[in-house]
Amino acid sequence: MKAFIFIIGLLKNLAHPIGFVGLAISLVIPALIWFVGRPSGGHKEIIRQLDLSIPLPLFLAQLLAAVILFAFLNKDFREWFKGILPAKSFCIITAVFAVAVAIFAGTQIEARHRVQSDESVFMSVAQNMYYNHESGTCNQGIFDNGNLKCVSTSNSFKTKGLAFLYYLGMHFFGTDLHWIFNAELLMLPLAFLLMFLAIVAWTRQPLLAFLAALLMALQPTVLFQFRAMSVEPLYIFLSALSLFIFKWAYDRNTVYHWVLLALCLAFFAQTRQETIFCIFAFIIFALPKVLDKKDYKAPAFFATFSLFSVPALLTISYYQGFGFQGGEFDAHWHFWEDLAKNWTEMTKPLKENGELENPFLTYFNYLFAIGAVYLVFRAIYDATKGSKFYLWTLVFLVLYHVQTYMILENVSGDFTIQINQRYSLVMLPSMAFIGALPIAHAIEYFAGSFDYKNRTKLAFTGMLITALAFSAWTAHYKDDFNKNIMYNRNHLTIEEYEILSWLKEQPKAERMFIYGRPWHFVGYGISSIHYDRARQMSDSDLLNYIDKYNGEVYYIRGLDCWDSHTYHKKAVEHRIPTTCDVFEREMDLVGVKNILITNNYWVQIAKFNGRKTYNPSKIIVVNDPAEQTQDSTGASAEAASIKLHFDLNESSDASKAWSYTATLNGKIAGSGAYAQGPYDISVAASDLQQGYNQFRVIVMDTVKHVKLADVSKYYFNAEGGTMALPQSMLAENRQDWGSLHWGKSIENHVMTLNGEHFTNGFSTHAASETSFNIEGKFRAFRTSFGLDDESLCSEGVSIEILGDGNVLAQSPVFQSGTVLSLSANTEGVQKLTLKTKPKGSIDCSHVDFVNPVLIP
Numbered sequence: 133m134k135a136f137i138f139i140i141g142l143l144k145n146l147a148h149p150i151g152f153v154g155l156a157i158s159l160v161i162p163a164l165i166w167f168v169g170r171p172s173g174g175h176k177e178i179i180r181q182l183d184l185s186i187p188l189p190l191f192l193a194q195l196l197a198a199v200i201l202f203a204f205l206n207k208d209f210r211e212w213f214k215g216i217l218p219a220k221s222f223c224i225i226t227a228v229f230a231v232a233v234a235i236f237a238g239t240q241i242e243a244r245h246r247v248q249s250d251e252s253v254f255m256s257v258a259q260n261m262y263y264n265h266e267s268g269t270c271n272q273g274i275f276d277n278g279n280l281k282c283v284s285t286s287n288s289f290k291t292k293g294l295a296f297l298y299y300l301g302m303h304f305f306g307t308d309l310h311w312i313f314n315a316e317l318l319m320l321p322l323a324f325l326l327m328f329l330a331i332v333a334w335t336r337q338p339l340l341a342f343l344a345a346l347l348m349a350l351q352p353t354v355l356f357q358f359r360a361m362s363v364e365p366l367y368i369f370l371s372a373l374s375l376f377i378f379k380w381a382y383d384r385n386t387v388y389h390w391v392l393l394a395l396c397l398a399f400f401a402q403t404r405q406e407t408i409f410c411i412f413a414f415i416i417f418a419l420p421k422v423l424d425k426k427d428y429k430a431p432a433f434f435a436t437f438s439l440f441s442v443p444a445l446l447t448i449s450y451y452q453g454f455g456f457q458g459g460e461f462d463a464h465w466h467f468w469e470d471l472a473k474n475w476t477e478m479t480k481p482l483k484e485n486g487e488l489e490n491p492f493l494t495y496f497n498y499l500f501a502i503g504a505v506y507l508v509f510r511a512i513y514d515a516t517k518g519s520k521f522y523l524w525t526l527v528f529l530v531l532y533h534v535q536t537y538m539i540l541e542n543v544s545g546d547f548t549i550q551i552n553q554r555y556s557l558v559m560l561p562s563m564a565f566i567g568a569l570p571i572a573h574a575i576e577y578f579a580g581s582f583d584y585k586n587r588t589k590l591a592f593t594g595m596l597i598t599a600l601a602f603s604a605w606t607a608h609y610k611d612d613f614n615k616n617i618m619y620n621r622n623h624l625t626i627e628e629y630e631i632l633s634w635l636k637e638q639p640k641a642e643r644m645f646i647y648g649r650p651w652h653f654v655g656y657g658i659s660s661i662h663y664d665r666a667r668q669m670s671d672s673d674l675l676n677y678i679d680k681y682n683g684e685v686y687y688i689r690g691l692d693c694w695d696s697h698t699y700h701k702k703a704v705e706h707r708i709p710t711t712c713d714v715f716e717r718e719m720d721l722v723g724v725k726n727i728l729i730t731n732n733y734w735v736q737i738a739k740f741n742g743r744k745t746y747n748p749s750k751i752i753v754v755n756d757p758a759e760q761t762q763d764s765t766g767a768s769a770e771a772a773s774i775k776l777h778f779d780l781n782e783s784s785d786a787s788k789a790w791s792y793t794a795t796l797n798g799k800i801a802g803s804g805a806y807a808q809g810p811y812d813i814s815v816a817a818s819d820l821q822q823g824y825n826q827f828r829v830i831v832m833d834t835v836k837h838v839k840l841a842d843v844s845k846y847y848f849n850a851e852g853g854t855m856a857l858p859q860s861m862l863a864e865n866r867q868d869w870g871s872l873h874w875g876k877s878i879e880n881h882v883m884t885l886n887g888e889h890f891t892n893g894f895s896t897h898a899a900s901e902t903s904f905n906i907e908g909k910f911r912a913f914r915t916s917f918g919l920d921d922e923s924l925c926s927e928g929v930s931i932e933i934l935g936d937g938n939v940l941a942q943s944p945v946f947q948s949g950t951v952l953s954l955s956a957n958t959e960g961v962q963k964l965t966l967k968t969k970p971k972g973s974i975d976c977s978h979v980d981f982v983n984p985v986l987i988p
Contacts, residue, residue, distance in 0.1 A: 145423045146430055154431020158438035162445050169449030179450045183287050187267040187443035191296045191399075194440045198395045205388055212380055216329075218338035221592060226342050229599060230324035230349070236606075237320060237355045240613040243313035246360040247551045248624035248652065253290050254363065255309050255655025258298030260285065262307065267292050267443070272661045273654040274644070280654075283661065289451045291444050293370075293402025294363045307657045312361045319369050320358040324349045326372035327561060333379040339595050340565075340572035346599055347499070348564035350606040352491035353556055355613065363403050364557035370400040371410075371561060378414055385421050390433040393418075398440035404558070405448050406538040408441065413531035417524075467541045474540075477547040478556070488612045491553065493605070499567035506570040529562055550622055571598060623691050627735050628652060630727045631688065634737060643684040644677060646740060648692035648712075663687075663715045666740075674742045685740040687721055694733035720744045722838055728924060728948070750781040751840055752792070757827050757847035760814060772817040774847055776801075776827045783808045789835040795828045797821060806831060820847070822854040823914055823985030824892075844888055846983065856892055857904065857915070857984035863963065867900035868974050877920045883980045885918040885951045890982040895920060898929045898968035898977035906964050906986060913964060914955040915984035917943075923978045924948045928971035931979075935961035945971050958986075 146155060169179040202209070217223065245251045253269050260270040263280035270282040288295075298309060305311040324345050331341035348354060348368070358365045377396050381389035393414075401408045415437075422430040478497050480489040511522040539545055539555050547553050575598065579590035635643075645653050650660035659681075666674065678685050693712035721738035728734050760775040776794065780787075790806035794813050802813040813827075824846050831841040848856070865872045870879075874894045877883050883890040893915070896902055906913075913933065919926050928945040933956040940956035958964060968979045 143423070145426045148426050150428055151426070151431050154428075154435040158431075158434035161438045161442060165442070165445045165449045169446075169452065171452060176450070179446060180287055183443075183446040183450050184266050184268045184285070186446065187292045188261050188265055188296070188299070190440060190442060191292070194395055194399060195300075198392065201388055201392045201395070205392065208384060209380065212383060216333045216336075216379070218332055218341075222338040222342060225596065225599075226325065226328050226345070229342075229346055229603070230321035230328075232603070233324060233346075233349045233355075234317060234321040237359055237613075238317050240610055241355060241359040242616055243317070243359050244616075244629055245625045246356060246622065247362055247554060248622065248628055249649060250290065250363075250551075251361050252628075252649070252652040252655045253288055254294045254361070255298060255312070256651040257288055257290070257292060257295035258302065258309065259307065259654055259657065261295060261299040262302045267295065269651055270654050272650045272665060274659045274661075275642075275657060276659075282654075283665065287447075287450055289405070289447065290363070291402045291405055291407075291447050293399055293443075294361075294366050296402070297366070309656060313359065316358055316361050316365055319365055320349065320355075323358075323365065323369040323372055326369065326376055330372050330375035330379065331565065333376060337572065339576060339591055340568055342595060343572050343598065344561075344565040344568035346602060347496065347568050348561050350602055351493060351496060351560055351564075352488065352606070352609065352613070352617075353553055354560060355606075356491055356616075357554055357557055362554050364554050367400075367403040367407065368557055368561055370396070370403060374400045374414065378418070382418070382421055385424070385429070387428045387432050390418070390422055390429050391436050394433045394436035395440060398437050398444075401441050401444045404535075404539070405444065405451070406535045406542065406558075408444055408448065408535075409538050410532045410535040411437075411441075412534070413528050416531060417528055465541075466546070467537060470540050470546045474545070474547040474556075477553070487615075488609060488617055490547070491617060492556070495605070496563070496567060499571070500563040503566035503569045503571075506573075507566055510569075529566075533559070533562065623729055623733070624649075626729050627690050630729065630735055631737070632656075634725055634727070641684050642681055643686065644681045645686050645688055646715075647688045648690050663711050667715060667718065671743050678740070678742060683739070686724070687715070687719065687738045687740045689716070689734075689736040689738075691729075691733060717748050718743060722836060734924060745786045746782045746784040748840070751831055752778055752780055752829060752843060754778040754827075754829055754843045754845055756845050757825075773814045774817060774820065774825075776813045776815070776829075776845070777810065778829055778843075779810050780806055780808055780831075782806075786833075789833055790831055790840065791834050792829060792831050795826075795830075797826055801827075817849075817851075820849045820851075822849055822851055822987050823856075824848055824916075824983040853988045855986050857913075857986055859894070861904040861906060863903040863905045865896065865900070865902045867897045867902075867968075869897040872896050872900075872902060877922050877980060878978045879922050881920075881922050883982060884921040885916075885980055885982065886949050887921065888951070890980065893980060893982035893984055895978060895980045896966075896968060898926075898970040898974055898979055900968045900979070901965055902967075902981075903963050903965045906958065906961060908960050908962055910961075910986040910988050911957065911959045912955060912987040913958045913985070914953065914987070915966070915981050916951055916953045917979060917981045918946065918951045919948045919976075920978040920980045921948070923976040925976040926970070926978075927973055927975075929977050929979055930969050930971070932967040932969065934965040934967060936963055937965075 145151075165179070167173065168175045256270045256273075257267055259273070259280055260266050260268055260282060264270075264282060266282075266285070267288070268282075268285040269288045270280065270284075271286055272284040273280050273282045298312060301311065301315060302309070327348060328338075328341045328345040331344055332338050335341065354365075354368070374393070374396050377389075377393050381393040397411050397414055401411055418433065419430075422433050475497065477490050478492040479494045480492075481494070483489055507522060507526055511520075511526045514521065515523045536559055539558060543552070543555070545552055545555050547556070572595070575594040576587070576591050579594055580587040583590055642659075644659040644661070646663060646666045647653060647660055648663060650662050653660035689712055720741040720743065722741065723736060723738045725737040726734050727737075755777040757774050757776050760773045778794075780792065782790075787806050787808070792804060792806055792811075793800060794802040794811075796815055796819065801815060802811075825848075826844055826846055828842070828844045830839060832838070833840055859874045862872075872894055873880060875883075875891060876895065878895045878897050883893060883895060894902070915933075917931055919929060926948060928947045930945045931943040931952075931954060932939055933941040933954055935956065935958055940958065940961075941954045943952055943954055946952055966981060968977070970977045
């Protein structure tokens with residue numbers, strides 16, 4: 133009853149004209165946005181347009197209002213700040229550790245993106261804000277004479293706060309956004325100090341504040357993210373700033389202070405869509421103060437917050453019901469399942485070599501668990517004694533982390549997906565505070581027990597020893613930070629890193645890229661369009677771009693062009709290999725760089741020369757080699773021979789610069805200028821080798837020195853009883869992964885070596901030994917071999933041919949894209965063994981033995 137009377141009393145203080153107006157504004161704005169944007173409303177386009185046009189002017193007005201208010205309150209702030217500032221020793225040690233942590237991060241962790249597409253979206257939106265004053269993602273854009281023409285724009289499901297900060301910085305540091313990594317690093321010590329000050333202001337416990345801020349900053353996932361430019365570090369910074377200003381407003385309790393807090397909270401809401409849910413904790417705890425009398429505090433606070441939250445509300449409204457990740461899990465109804473998995477991921481033991489399995493320190497999670505139990509019992513105990521500080525702290529944290537539920541529920545927040553591990557930054561500051569609570573109180577308790585008169589000095593010493601121990605524990609994982617263990621399997625971030633590394637090697641020039649995710653490059657200020665758009669353009673438009681950029685137009689075959697094995701099975705990514713394959717058939721491309729990323733795919737960079745003026749499928753058609761025993765008149769041929777027939781079908785002007793070369797087992801059998809028509813090349817049977825013979829025809833562009841076609845056909849010569857190695861002779865097989873496949877690759881695909889398909893032979897996985905009983909019946913063995921194209925990340929493999937345990941022949945170490953052959957004298961050999969030896973890791977060492985033959 134008392135609580136009900138108290139609430140009624142507060143609401144009565146809102147019952148005045150200005151109060152009604154302020155409340156109406158604060159409720160009407162989100163209600164109107166929801167009503168217009170509701171799925172059944174039919175007015176989604178209005179929300180879309182507002183989401184593109186409203187944020188930037190509103191952000192600028194918000195910034196101006198905050199600067200003016202703070203200037204007005206500057207003297208008051210200095211007086212209040214002096215009152216909450218702890219002893220100088222705490223301030224100094226906090227500043228020292230904040231700088232030390234930042235130096236560690238800056239020197240041990242490479243500055244690079246961790247979540248490629250998300251972080252590039254913020255950059256692309258910033259470019260669009262800067263050039264076009266629009267807050268949509270510039271998906272495809274052309275930079276020209278100080279302007280950006282966005283040829284494709286979309287609304288971003290990301291909130292716009294981080295992009296706005298980029299926009300501000302671009303006026304001072306330039307439009308090449310590489311400077312954002314240094315800005316992020318600078319935010320780390322500032323967030324450390326702000327968290328310390330916020331906790332000090334509320335608790336008056338500097339020891340607790342220092343340990344909580346330090347524990348948060350020492351977590352690997354925090355350090356990694358502060359060397360990238362995800363939005364989560366900005367979240368940590370703004371959450372600490374909001375708590376700090378909240379205490380100032382709570383203490384001073386004037387309309388100006390509450391309006392300043394509303395401006396801060398509204399910008400805090402621009403970090404993630406879900407952040408809006410944690411704002412209610414601030415509002416609920418502010419009510420007793422802003423409604424303590426009939427004045428302007430409450431209406432001004434509510435109306436200001438509602439008005440300047442419009443950008444976030446528009447984003448939420450436009451993407452109502454939006455779910456991310458998907459794949460193995462839908463985005464909803466897996467909260468408890470994800471929570472359990474996330475705890476497992478955050479407490480995984482080390483790898484066998486001592487490396488971190490994930491960028492989390494196990495002790496931190498158990499400290500949090502202990503601290504949570506301590507906080508609950510302390511809250512209950514103190515409440516029975518008349519002190520409710522820890523009870524209200526617990527209530528605030530529970531309300532604050534409604535947003536955690538929303539994050540884990542709405543984005544399939546499973547930390548087994550590496551890019552999702554950044555969501556932990558939303559929880560880590562609170563976890564650090566809770567984990568530090570029993571440690572700080574234990575230090576103070578024992579310091580008082582040993583020497584009550586000098587308890588402050590003893591507690592400070594204990595705090596310092598504890599801080600050094602925690603810091604040393606993080607620092608001793610230095611090698612893990614150097615190796616970039618966080619997202620080191622995130623293919624897109626590696627892809628971008630390698631492309632940018634290649635760019636650094638090139639002379640400075642204006643360039644344009646044709647790429648599957650063009651906004652990645654637009655974010656860095658580089659013109660970029662999608663494959664599909666380039667295909668839709670006319671020949672003259674494509675040539676105009678080539679002229680405009682002086683030939684510096686490049687096609688990039690990236691992750692999207694490869695198969696489904698290149699991405700996490702739980703991710704929502706979609707591959708577009710068909711688009712890329714069609715593009716490559718239609719366009720004139722000259723390869724300039726191939727970069728092996730990992731797990732089945734390369735980044736391939738090619739210079740773009742416009743659309744092909746010929747039909748690639750017509751360049752050459754090659755028949756299977758056939759025996760020729762009669763000439764064209766029907767008379768007996770002089771000697772048995774093998775005929776290779778092929779047709780050159782292209783007649784365009786481009787073909788005038790082409791040539792063809794035909795070879796038999798690597799020796800030239802015919803060559804000449806390319807000319808449309810049928811061709812026959814005959815080879816005497818006596819020139820054939822026993823077993824498989826390779827007829828190969830290559831068509832080259834002699835001007836551009838580019839291979840246009842490369843076709844191989846095989847003819848089996850069974851002279852003297854030569855036979856293909858039969859599966860029936862297989863005696864035994866041992867291999868380190870998978871099982872032997874006959875006539876197929878180790879993953880049961882067509883055996884493919886350097887793009888060429890084979891049907892004869894078998895596949896195994898290094899390290900392996902495969903033995904055959906040949907019973908001394910054959911004098912020679914020959915086989916070709918290589919690493920199958922289905923898995924391209926092997927460090928390399930070598931081959932040995934053994935006869936009855938003795939090495940008969942061996943190859944050098946070879947890698948993907950290589951086809952080699954070996955022959956061995958097998959006279960008298962009973963057991964023939966083919967041995968594969970990995971150079972390093974066995975990963976991806978899928979070895980194909982193709983066209984193996986036994987010669988009697």
